[in-house]
Amino acid sequence: MPAKAFSIFYLPLVTLSLAKCVADYSRLQMAKRTNRMRSHILKQHVNTERFEMLDQNQDQCLDKYEFLVGVLIQQSIISPGQVKEIEDRFDELDVDSSGFVTRADFSS
Numbered sequence: 464m465p466a467k468a469f470s471i472f473y474l475p476l477v478t479l480s481l482a483k484c485v486a487d488y489s490r491l492q493m494a495k496r497t498n499r500m501r502s503h504i505l506k507q508h509v510n511t512e513r514f515e516m517l518d519q520n521q522d523q524c525l526d527k528y529e530f531l532v533g534v535l536i537q538q539s540i541i542s543p544g545q546v547k548e549i550e551d552r553f554d555e556l557d558v559d560s561s562g563f564v565t566r567a568d569f570s571s
């Protein structure tokens with residue numbers, strides 16, 4: 464009888480626990496792979512082709528904003544559509560279109 468009780472209650476529990484361990488291990492391995500890929504992208508040499516891709520406004524000058532956004536997109540952290548949404552929201556907040564959000568923008 465104790466063996467039957469073990470089978471009914473503990474075997475499913477052990478099976479579920481093992482499945483959770485396998486799933487957690489897989490997630491951990493995926494996170495490590497993603498971090499390695501992101502680190503690789505960040506450290507990639509900026510050659511002419513990459514420079515052209517990162518220089519969004521094509522002014523032959525790569526500013527910190529362009530580099531940040533370009534790397535985040537390459538690392539699949541954010542999509543170009545999400546960047547556009549954020550830029551549009553910034554433009555809404557920048558009431559006087561100065562390129563900066565100031566306290567005056569909030570008071571109008």
Ligand SMILES: [Ca+2]
Nearest residue numbers: 518522524525
């Ligand atoms: Ca530029």
